[in-house]
């Protein structure tokens with residue numbers, strides 16, 4: 001088995017195991033709910049009813065349902081059997097088969113998506129961080145986008161203030177894990193796979209010179225990471241205050257380049 005095959009089969013197993021509890025976990029995590037709201041606000045500022053959106057690493061299809069309910073036509077893709085099963089259920093439950101289509105497909109094989117051009121390519125919550133080289137996915141974008149189309153990628157960057165703060169707790173390995181040049185091992189449902197962290201500069205380089213940056217925001221710069229559940233529960237009002245700080249400042253340098261995730265939107269022009 002090649003290195004990439006091993007990575008992908010670990011990712012498929014990990015997320016298939018996680019797929020059955022994914023939405024349930026999110027419902028109990030105020031920071032995750034807030035983060036998704038911020039991403040949607042960002043994405044919707046570029047979308048119009050009737051637009052065609054290609055979603056990469058869709059997970060359980062939560063965003064697909066949201067976009068479809070706002071008049072967007074969605075084609076959702078994910079590599080994991082379990083996640084695709086969850087999307088199938090959602091499309092059925094919400095009776096949205098006229099607005100959402102889906103297909104099991106790795107974002108490294110987007111050439112399999114036939115006869116379709118999109119106005120928007122969307123990838124939420126770090127799905128692309130499973131790649132070593134972002135261009136394995138981004139190389140397909142020009143052939144999938146209409147001229148003037150946009151791509152919105154939500155990616156985990158190397159600098160995350162709340163992870164770096166672990167220096168003060170003596171947890172140096174964890175504090176600096178995102179700054180390693182080699183892969184960091186992620187751990188989901190007992191399965192390990194590689195994760196890589198990408199700066200906005202890395203993302204723009206992978207997109208190439210046919211894309212220009214139109215909007216960049218940090219996500220959870222001041223707000224503690226969603227995994228810090230004890231903090232959220234112990235200090236709910238402080239967490240809300242930090243949410244507000246994020247909402248006011250995370251679009252400005254240097255806060256737009258750091259955080260638990262960054263939200264980057266770029267415009268495609270074929271010329």
Ligand SMILES: C[S@@+](CC[C@H](N)C(=O)[O-])C[C@H]1O[C@@H](n2cnc3c(N)ncnc32)[C@H](O)[C@@H]1O
Nearest residue numbers: 015057058059078079080106107124125127130
């Ligand atoms: C953290 S989840 C994010 C899911 C969803 N976007 C959300 O906002 O909840 C990461 C997702 O990336 C998917 N994924 C990882 N590697 C992938 C690949 N090579 N191609 C397509 N999807 C992939 C996983 O199956 C998983 O559903």
